[in-house]
Amino acid sequence: MLSPDSLAQIDHEIAKYPADQRQSAVMSALRIAQVEKGWLATETMDFVADYLGMPTIAVYEVATFYNMYDTAPVGKYKITLCTNISCMLTGAPEMTEYLKRKLGCGFGETSEDGRFTLKEGECMGACGDSPVCMINNHRMEGFLTPEKVDRIIEELK
Numbered sequence: 365m366l367s368p369d370s371l372a373q374i375d376h377e378i379a380k381y382p383a384d385q386r387q388s389a390v391m392s393a394l395r396i397a398q399v400e401k402g403w404l405a406t407e408t409m410d411f412v413a414d415y416l417g418m419p420t421i422a423v424y425e426v427a428t429f430y431n432m433y434d435t436a437p438v439g440k441y442k443i444t445l446c447t448n449i450s451c452m453l454t455g456a457p458e459m460t461e462y463l464k465r466k467l468g469c470g471f472g473e474t475s476e477d478g479r480f481t482l483k484e485g486e487c488m489g490a491c492g493d494s495p496v497c498m499i500n501n502h503r504m505e506g507f508l509t510p511e512k513v514d515r516i517i518e519e520l521k
């Protein structure tokens with residue numbers, strides 16, 4: 365279900381915990397699975413549960429609680445815009461409108477060409493750089509302006 369490379373990465377995470385606590389690696393395992401698959405289908409979450417010896421419902425709970433996990437297909441690039449208080453006060457509402465217009469889709473939706481998914485995010489711990497967004501959960505961009513958003517989108521196209 366997952367590639368040998370992903371399984372090796374998950375094994376590396378499992379090794380960080382006591383032998384009888386494999387389930388402690390669930391967040392890392394889901395992250396690794398999502399990087400390989402693009403999103404977390406039910407079968408993928410079931411596989412992770414089985415691999416870690418956990419009830420499937422416990423894995424679903426984690427995957428649906430944190431918004432970095434995608435339990436439905438997303439575009440090639442997922443842009444998660446923080447809309448919490450610091451970002452809200454420094455331009456997130458304007459960036460929200462700008463991104464919606466630019467990509468032609470709203471929060472939780474994917475652009476018509478399938479390249480971009482726009483998501484609303486919680487505080488990313490980078491309030492000093494607000495307004496902030498994350499691209500595919502791994503790349504953070506701060507001090508967003510319409511010009512900077514244009515540059516980022518252009519680079520990703």
Ligand code: FES
Nearest residue numbers: 446448451487488
């Ligand atoms: S409120 Fe946006 S990063 Fe903290």
